[in-house]
Amino acid sequence: MLLDNHGRKINYLRLAVTDRCNLRCFYCMPEEGLDWLSRTELMSYEEILQTCTLLVKMGIDKIRITGGEPFVRKDIMQLLTTLSKLDGLNELTLTTNGVLTAPFVPELKKIGVRSVNLSLDTLDANRFFSITRRDEFASVMETLEMLLKHNIEVKINTVVMSGKNTQDIIPLVELTRVLPVSVRFIEEMPFNGDGHTHSGIAWNYVRIFEEMRHSFPAIQKISDPQFSTSYNYQIPGHKGTVGLIAAYSRTFCGSCNRIRITPQGxxxxxxxxxxxxxxxxxxxxxxxxxxxxxxLLAALNTREKDGWQAERKRLENPASESMATIGG
Structure with missing residues (x-):
C-alpha cells in the first residue's frame, strides 16, 4: 500500500498520453491551440508501460488515461490493451471528448474498460461550437450512444461557466431521467492556457446545487463512494445520477488518493x-x-495538505497552464 506523508492512501494514477486535442475549448486553451510537444518530449509507450508496471507493483490499482485527447495519439488502443493486462491493476478507464472515440468502443469493452468519462459541456449544438470552436457535436453524441449500447458506465463531465452554459444545467440533469448516466458538474478552474491567473468563480458547487434544487426540489443526497471527488445526488424516478465536483473550492483534498503524470512524464x-x-x-x-x-517514494512523501497549499508554493509560476498539458 502506498501512503503519503499525511497518511492518505495513493492507489489511483491519472496518466496523460498527449497534450494534443482536436477541440479548442476556450476555458482550456487559446483558439490557435498550444505549442504542442514534439514526439521526443512525450513519454514513449515503452516508458509509460515501464512506469505503470512499477507503480502497480507499488500499490496503484486504478489508472485513468487522459490527455489532451487520448485518441489523437497513434496506436492508443495498443497501449490500453497492454495496460489492461497488468497484474494487480483492477481498473483501467479513460477520459475523452468523444470526437474520435465511437469506433473504438467495442474494443474498449473487449479489453475490460468498464467506465468512461465523457467531456460534454452542453446539449446544444450551437453552444457546443461556441465553447469548443469545432463542429463535432454529432460525433460526441454518437460516442455517448455507443458507450451506452455496450453497457459501459458513462460519467458526463460538464464544466459550468458563467455566461456560457449555465442554461444547460437543467437539460443535462433531465438527461438522467431516461439514461443511466452520471452527470457531474465541475467548477471552472484556472487552467486555461492563456497565462492569466484565475480570480475565482461565479458558479461554485453550492450555487450549482441550488440551481438544480430549484427545478428538482425532490433531489436527494446519495452516498459518495470512497475517495469520491463529487457530491452525489439522485432525483426520484431518474435512471441516472448527478454529481458536483468542487474542483476550484477543493473540498475533497483530505481524502485525495490520486497522483498525475503529465505527457512530458x-x-x-x-x-x-x-x-x-x-x-x-x-x-x-x-x-x-x-x-x-x-x-518515487521520496516524491510522494512531499505531498501538500491540499490544493490551496500546493498552489501557494508555486510562487512565481501561478496556475494558468492548459489542462491539456496537465492531464485532466
Missing amino acids: VLKNCLYDDGVLNIKDLLRLSITEKELERT
Missing part, C-alpha cells in the same frame, strides 16, 4: 502543484527500477 502530487519529479528524464538516464522506486 512529470509527476504531480496535486492538480495545482508545479510538478515534483520528471520520470521520463530519469528513465532516459537508465535509472534502475529500484532507484526509481526509491525516488
Whole structure:
C-alpha cells in the first residue's frame, strides 16, 4: 500500500498520453491551440508501460488515461490493451471528448474498460461550437450512444461557466431521467492556457446545487463512494445520477488518493502543484527500477495538505497552464 506523508492512501494514477486535442475549448486553451510537444518530449509507450508496471507493483490499482485527447495519439488502443493486462491493476478507464472515440468502443469493452468519462459541456449544438470552436457535436453524441449500447458506465463531465452554459444545467440533469448516466458538474478552474491567473468563480458547487434544487426540489443526497471527488445526488424516478465536483473550492483534498503524470512524464502530487519529479528524464538516464522506486517514494512523501497549499508554493509560476498539458 502506498501512503503519503499525511497518511492518505495513493492507489489511483491519472496518466496523460498527449497534450494534443482536436477541440479548442476556450476555458482550456487559446483558439490557435498550444505549442504542442514534439514526439521526443512525450513519454514513449515503452516508458509509460515501464512506469505503470512499477507503480502497480507499488500499490496503484486504478489508472485513468487522459490527455489532451487520448485518441489523437497513434496506436492508443495498443497501449490500453497492454495496460489492461497488468497484474494487480483492477481498473483501467479513460477520459475523452468523444470526437474520435465511437469506433473504438467495442474494443474498449473487449479489453475490460468498464467506465468512461465523457467531456460534454452542453446539449446544444450551437453552444457546443461556441465553447469548443469545432463542429463535432454529432460525433460526441454518437460516442455517448455507443458507450451506452455496450453497457459501459458513462460519467458526463460538464464544466459550468458563467455566461456560457449555465442554461444547460437543467437539460443535462433531465438527461438522467431516461439514461443511466452520471452527470457531474465541475467548477471552472484556472487552467486555461492563456497565462492569466484565475480570480475565482461565479458558479461554485453550492450555487450549482441550488440551481438544480430549484427545478428538482425532490433531489436527494446519495452516498459518495470512497475517495469520491463529487457530491452525489439522485432525483426520484431518474435512471441516472448527478454529481458536483468542487474542483476550484477543493473540498475533497483530505481524502485525495490520486497522483498525475503529465505527457512530458512529470509527476504531480496535486492538480495545482508545479510538478515534483520528471520520470521520463530519469528513465532516459537508465535509472534502475529500484532507484526509481526509491525516488518515487521520496516524491510522494512531499505531498501538500491540499490544493490551496500546493498552489501557494508555486510562487512565481501561478496556475494558468492548459489542462491539456496537465492531464485532466
